[in-house]
Amino acid sequence: MTLREKIGWGALALLAACALAVVAFERGEHVNALWIVTAAVSVQLFAYRFYARYIARHVMQLDPSRQTPALRRADGLDYVATDRNVLFGHHFAAIAGAGPLVGPVLAAQMGYLPGTLWILAGVVLAGAVQDFMILFISMRRDGRSLGELIRMEMGAIPGVIALIGAFAIMVIILAVLALIVVRALAGSPWGLFTVAATIPLAFLMGIYTRWIRPGKVGEVSVLGVIGLLAAIVYGGTVAASPMLAPLFTLTPVQLCVLMVGYGAVASVLPVWLLLAPRDYLSTFLKIGAIVALAIGIAVVAPPLRMPALTPFIDGSGPVWSGGLFPFLFITIACGAVSGFHALIASGTTPKLIASEGDAQFIGYGAMLMESFVAIMALVGASILDPGVYFAMNSPAAVVGTDFASAATAVTAMGFPITPELLAQTAKDVGETTIVSRTGGAPTLAVAMSEIFSHLVGGQAMKAFWYHFAILFEALFILTAVDAGTRAGRFMLQDLIGLAVPSFRNASAIVPGLIATALCVIAWGFFLYQGVTDPLGGVNTLWPLFGISNQMLAAVALVLATVVLFRMKRQRYAWVTILPAAWLCLCTITAGLMKLFASDPRIGFLAHASKFADAAARGELLALAKTMAEMQRIVLNDRIDAGLCALFLAVVLSIVLFGIRTCLAALKIDRPTVTEVPPQLVAAE
Amino acid sequence: MIRALYAKARETALLMVGVPSYDAYRQHMAERHPDHAPMDERAFFRDRQEARYGSKGGGRCC
Numbered sequence: 218m219t220l221r222e223k224i225g226w227g228a229l230a231l232l233a234a235c236a237l238a239v240v241a242f243e244r245g246e247h248v249n250a251l252w253i254v255t256a257a258v259s260v261q262l263f264a265y266r267f268y269a270r271y272i273a274r275h276v277m278q279l280d281p282s283r284q285t286p287a288l289r290r291a292d293g294l295d296y297v298a299t300d301r302n303v304l305f306g307h308h309f310a311a312i313a314g315a316g317p318l319v320g321p322v323l324a325a326q327m328g329y330l331p332g333t334l335w336i337l338a339g340v341v342l343a344g345a346v347q348d349f350m351i352l353f354i355s356m357r358r359d360g361r362s363l364g365e366l367i368r369m370e371m372g373a374i375p376g377v378i379a380l381i382g383a384f385a386i387m388v389i390i391l392a393v394l395a396l397i398v399v400r401a402l403a404g405s406p407w408g409l410f411t412v413a414a415t416i417p418l419a420f421l422m423g424i425y426t427r428w429i430r431p432g433k434v435g436e437v438s439v440l441g442v443i444g445l446l447a448a449i450v451y452g453g454t455v456a457a458s459p460m461l462a463p464l465f466t467l468t469p470v471q472l473c474v475l476m477v478g479y480g481a482v483a484s485v486l487p488v489w490l491l492l493a494p495r496d497y498l499s500t501f502l503k504i505g506a507i508v509a510l511a512i513g514i515a516v517v518a519p520p521l522r523m524p525a526l527t528p529f530i531d532g533s534g535p536v537w538s539g540g541l542f543p544f545l546f547i548t549i550a551c552g553a554v555s556g557f558h559a560l561i562a563s564g565t566t567p568k569l570i571a572s573e574g575d576a577q578f579i580g581y582g583a584m585l586m587e588s589f590v591a592i593m594a595l596v597g598a599s600i601l602d603p604g605v606y607f608a609m610n611s612p613a614a615v616v617g618t619d620f621a622s623a624a625t626a627v628t629a630m631g632f633p634i635t636p637e638l639l640a641q642t643a644k645d646v647g648e649t650t651i652v653s654r655t656g657g658a659p660t661l662a663v664a665m666s667e668i669f670s671h672l673v674g675g676q677a678m679k680a681f682w683y684h685f686a687i688l689f690e691a692l693f694i695l696t697a698v699d700a701g702t703r704a705g706r707f708m709l710q711d712l713i714g715l716a717v718p719s720f721r722n723a724s725a726i727v728p729g730l731i732a733t734a735l736c737v738i739a740w741g742f743f744l745y746q747g748v749t750d751p752l753g754g755v756n757t758l759w760p761l762f763g764i765s766n767q768m769l770a771a772v773a774l775v776l777a778t779v780v781l782f783r784m785k786r787q788r789y790a791w792v793t794i795l796p797a798a799w800l801c802l803c804t805i806t807a808g809l810m811k812l813f814a815s816d817p818r819i820g821f822l823a824h825a826s827k828f829a830d831a832a833a834r835g836e837l838l839a840l841a842k843t844m845a846e847m848q849r850i851v852l853n854d855r856i857d858a859g860l861c862a863l864f865l866a867v868v869l870s871i872v873l874f875g876i877r878t879c880l881a882a883l884k885i886d887r888p889t890v891t892e893v894p895p896q897l898v899a900a901e
Numbered sequence: 902m903i904r905a906l907y908a909k910a911r912e913t914a915l916l917m918v919g920v921p922s923y924d925a926y927r928q929h930m931a932e933r934h935p936d937h938a939p940m941d942e943r944a945f946f947r948d949r950q951e952a953r954y955g956s957k958g959g960g961r962c963c
Contacts, residue, residue, distance in 0.1 A: 291929060291933070292929070293926035293928075293929030293930060294921065294926065294948070294952070295952065297922070297925055297926075297929075300909070300912070302909065302913065303912050303913045303916055304916070306913035306916065306917055307916040310917040310918075426946075431942070431947075432920075432942055432943060432945075432946035434914075434915060434920055435911065488950060488953075488954035489947070492954050493918075493953075493954055496918055496954070500917050500918050501917075504917070565919075569921075703954070703955075
């Protein structure tokens with residue numbers, strides 16, 4: 218390092234320290250959001266320059282002269298050596314979804330400080346390390362998938378366990394994502410109209426790319442975006458129309474039925490008709506909205522109105538139950554570390570990477586970018602009046618359903634707010650109510666409308682921007698539901714195929730339909746449970762989602778540790794053991810608490826017995842109206858507990874298999890990994 | 902300069918939705934498999950669409 222570089226990095230370190238100090242210790246005055254952004258960017262730059270480079274050079278010993286799959290197996294289709302900047306965009310678009318936007322919004326109930334610190338520490342030491350390591354491992358093995366990698370390096374049984382775990386995660390992800398859409402669109406004719414309009418719009422786009430102008434993705438996307446904007450504008454007219462508005466004002470249960478039906482139909486339609494065109498819209502809108510949000514925060518520089526810490530760090534919060542440890546680390550899943558990325562980093566990206574030297578930029582760098590998205594979501598939730606935040610995110614069982622009851626309840630929590638302000642906020646964004654709009658998406662949409670209306674359009678455009686933000690989130694969630702159901706179907710066919718080999722045939726119609734139906738029923742069940750849950754559902758399902766996602770991350774990091782041991786690089790294995798141990802600690806503690814905690818707000822079984830006991834006495838609890846509902850709550854709790862136990866079993870068994878494989882590797886004095894033997898890049 | 906930037910941005914946007922470069926495919930076919938007729942642009946697009954969405958690799962995140 219030259220002297221100039223040393224001075225530069227020293228100055229950056231000083232800036233990072235100052236910004237972190239302001240974020241952590243400034244009290245009283247509202248801290249400006251830019252301090253969080255500054256702290257985040259400087260910590261990330263530092264981590265990228267020093268820690269990621271250390272991993273690349275010493276832990277992995279990346280070798281740019283070694284051929285990547287894209288060169289070794291070049292076919293112009295799946296294996297294509299791709300420019301690193303282009304591939305970065307591809308990889309980032311694949312890993313960024315609704316997760317990093319929702320988790321931090323929910324985490325804001327404890328104040329902005331715990332979330333900020335965990336996002337930054339988590340991404341640097343766990344999330345980006347996981348993505349980078351899995352990309353490296355897959356890149357050295359012809360771009361194989363996570364399941365195959367586990368089978369190759371750890372054995373057949375751990376491979377199957379990981380497959381079962383991945384399928385269970387898929388189910389819970391789809392349910393929780395669908396629940397977020399249901400919560401955002403229930404009783405919102407404007408929102409529902411714009412989202413529904415994307416279906417015929419996608420059909421038209423699909424026909425355009427199939428027959429009218431084949432392959433012209435750019436053209437059709439521009440037309441599609443124009444159609445979307447028109448739908449948002451016209452949605453305002455629909456919401457104001459006494460004839461049309463009731464058609465699009467649906468209850469959560471009605472929306473749930475529609476979602477399940479949609480999922481079943483959409484996942485068997487030809488891909489070019491609905492999935493592909495909507496994927497174009499959702500991908501481009503997602504990238505556009507993220508860039509616009511970054512610009513908006515930088516220009517508007519809003520102050521943070523949420524306190525750094527709220528009293529709810531003790532676990533008594535209304536948004537989700539449970540104390541800071543372990544539940545904060547479960548709530549912010551994506552954004553800090555997301556096991557799902559292990560599936561992406563062992564998917565298309567390793568087949569496209571042109572040089573091993575690019576892996577740091579793509580594997581570690583793209584994840585840093587995703588954590589930046591999470592930071593922006595946290596900032597978004599924190600610039601709102603905390604009273605508005607808690608009125609929106611608390612379940613109806615806590616705040617009631619009208620402005621007066623919500624204002625009273627939230628004021629009693631210690632966040633004074635008037636019913637008039639809540640009513641005005643709802644009116645500004647063109648909705649009849651914002652009370653108990655749980656799930657994170659509507660909160661973020663209010664924040665985005667706040668920021669965007671400062672940039673373009675002022676107060677008059679707030680309702681437009683709110684529905685734009687809802688549409689952007691709903692669009693990529695619906696795309697994920699559709700694509701996820703398809704992916705889940707193949708996973709299930711693989712799994713059933715272990716017992717009934719004929720089931721594996723991916724092109725056979727009957728097994729495909731059975732697997733699709735099973736997959737939809739599975740997530741539909743959890744969605745229905747969430748929709749009818751008196752506590753709002755997010756409360757129950759989000760922790761399960763968090764546990765499952767962190768569990769997959771722990772599995773991926775155990776695999777990475779095993780590979781380092783088998784490469785005889787165990788002295789560097791602390792790089793993966795450290796985050797793996799932390800994630801195991803969090804998921805196992807959270808899982809055990811979810812199972813066995815005596816507080817019915819946290820423990821599934823305690824909640825089940827509370828309701829079962831009450832039912833036995835003939836009492837109705839919470840919002841349950843009939844005995845049948847009471848019984849269903851008990852059954853739901855027990856199924857959730859079962860799922861939680863399954864996740865615990867998966868993570869514990871993978872850890873045990875991992876330790877066994879590491880010990881076996883220690884006894885052998887040479888590397889035992891199964892990498893593709895190195896071939897050198899031909900000299901130019 | 903502007904043109905090169907635009908080309909890169911276009912390539913990135915297309916790869917984001919799973920459409921790799923058709924030019925790169927033609928070049929690959931010309932160099933490695935001159936005896937095989939390459940797919941035309943329409944067939945190439947359909948092939949890639951099916952590969953992205955029609956199989957296990959529905960690759961996207963939560």
